[in-house]
Amino acid sequence: QVPLVESGGDSVQSGGSLRLACTVSGYSVSNYFMAWFREAPGKDRGGVAGFTSHGTRNYAASVKGRFTISRDIAKNILSLQMNSLKPEDTAMYYCAAGPGAGAGLILNSQGYNYWGQGTQVTVIS
Secondary structure, X not given: OOOEEEEOOOEEEOOOOEEEEEEEOOOOOOOOEEEEEEEOOOOOOEEEEEEOXXXXXXXXXXXXXXXXXXXXXXXXXXXXXXXXXXXXXOEEEEEXXXXXXXXXXXXXXXXXXXXXXXXXXXXXX
């Protein structure tokens, strides 16, 4: 098991910002692919932003330029800074870790086998 605990979800007005954190226990965040996924009611879970173990980042087109993923290797924390939030960003956000499906498939959920419990983000228009 790879314990992943998300925090930082909240309700925010459209245009606002939130910062999500994923605290990792028992291993280094640089050992795995790590990513944020989100799932809105009635929609499939989709990748938002992620890292390869070597530090290559990728973002979903819908969040590029607004969200920034980062990792603190010393503290074992994966973060997601979300700016200019929109109502369509409303979802449960999940932190994930795994061997990855390939460097070009950072946001493919098939590459992740450890998941946190999620943190809810609600953007009010």
